[in-house]
Amino acid sequence: MSGALSCCVFIVVFLLDGWTRPGYSSARHTISALALGRRGWIQTANFIVSGTGLIAGGLGVLQAQASGFFAGMLMILGNGLVASGAFAMDPMRGYPMGTSNGDPVEFSLSHRLHDHAGLVVFCCFPLTVFAAGFTMDSLGAHIVAGVVAALLVMGVAAFGSAWEQDSPVTGLIQKAVVIGALGWTSGTLLLLGPS
Template sequence: MNAQTASTRTSATSGRQCSPAGRVTRSLLGYGVIAGPVYVAVSLAQALTRDGFELDKHAWSLLQNGSLGWIQITNFIVTGLMTIAAAVGLSRAMTAGRGRRSAPLLIAAYGAGMLGSGIFTADPAQGFPVGTPQVTTVSWHGMLHLAIGGAGFLCLIAACLVLGSRFARAGLTGLAWMSRVTGVAFLAAFAGIASGSHGPTVPAFIAAVLLVWAWLATISVHFYRRTI
């Protein structure tokens, strides 16, 4: 009888794992895992090969300019859409509790910020592309790029803190600390680069971006494993 019960439970679990809704949710969460590697790989490939671009000086947004700017524009748009898809997956996977509604919405807003930053491109600046003056005038689309991107960053920081609180309440200490550290580190890096200062602020911001994508991948995997 016990063996029969165990067999029945195993069959039921297998059936749930193969449910159409679960497959859709897992597929959406998968975008949270691949979004970061795609964005970073495409950005770094350009940063290391495009003439005049300096990793320790230029923000990756500047890659939207020049004859090859369409690559980074596409990178922003595609990554933004993948982030929104991951947020939809989170909204389907998360059960009742703190951040059930707000966290996916905040992550979706971050994805929308990337999407908007791809549509409204950054202005050439700081000598890139080659021949650009160090100081340039900010255009209307450059202003929108900064405003939309900044709003998305703030939503991302809020999402980190909200999920950090949720994980702490659930006793998931590692995820709680990772979420909170990611939010605080990204806030500090964003404040540094938004101040307009150069030097270590650009590498620090790149490091914070890498941390953010690692965090999104980690929480996507966490909820992926709990989706049946």
Template sequence: MSTDSPTPAVPARALLACGVVAGPLFVLMIAGQVLTRDGFDARRHPLSMLSLGEHGWIQTATFVVCGLLVLASVAGLRRVLEPGTLGRTWGTWLLAGYGASLIWAGIFPTDPAYGYPPGTPDSALQVSWHGLLHSFAPVGMGLALSVACLVFARRFAREGRRGWAAYSVVAPATYLVLGFAAFPTQDFRLMLAGGAVIWTWAAALCLTTMTRRPALAERGQESRTR
């Protein structure tokens, strides 16, 4: 009787491809809604408010779907990256925290405020229980993804990939600088721009893993058939 394990339903490369899609999809979905949503002002309204109103389900679905795509990519990275190497444990767990935060943001919506959705008083309202829970999502997402960047920056530096190491430091720095600048300037577009930089970093990480380590991606699948 054969003792071989069944071949996994989803190859490692397909899981990594989910991560390649997640970041750009998230950015494009937000950009499309910002340009078409009546009453939404990207300067005054945080992107989470897109989950409110008649068409709020679109952003809710975007949060959840992109979060699931990120979690799938984490499974792909853990198959491909060698056990015991820098980034495989903490780096992937932090990326999982990023994906889970996206899903969390979709499950617990923020509260109406500042005139959005249309008809809402032009001031901050009392925070609801789900609005309070939602507030943990951007903090968790930002911290997890920023630290993940730095973990992988060390990995790239050890591999001699200076460009990627620099990118992995610049991305979280840009995200944090623009994010903090959004409050004194009262312009949430800065926060959105910083987010786009770091969200696409995670997608690029999956892409470079696929293109530079195709043999490892195949090995990640084959090792589970032995």
């Protein structure tokens, strides 16, 4: 249950915080940008608490012997989220308010570590969904999981491209990927029962 709840809490917190944060554009800015500024502690805590919940969920799946692959992906994903909270990105692209609209000339060590953690998270998304689908006995569930995982691969690639080009919809693409991946993962964990 902790893993499923963690996925839902993560989504709700970043959506509500983003909608109510002065100067933050939910369409342009990434979820990680919410860890900056005076209210940055909210998203930092969201990363760490939700990541820890996913690790606990992975341990629950492992103890239930539902799927070692799915359990492992949950734990890696959870660790990636915790690391994303531990290392903040640099202020950039107009956020927080008053920040230059471009990228820094040189990125800090914290930003570089955050990027590595983010790479782990976004690589885990399609793999976690794929693994989640294969915890079910139904061929239909396997097929749907494969299709959703393929769509997430395309979504992650689209997000990467949008980020590189500083697209005005970078944040929107990222949020669609995160909601799709964590929504699917949460649903699977609920179907598996206590985890």
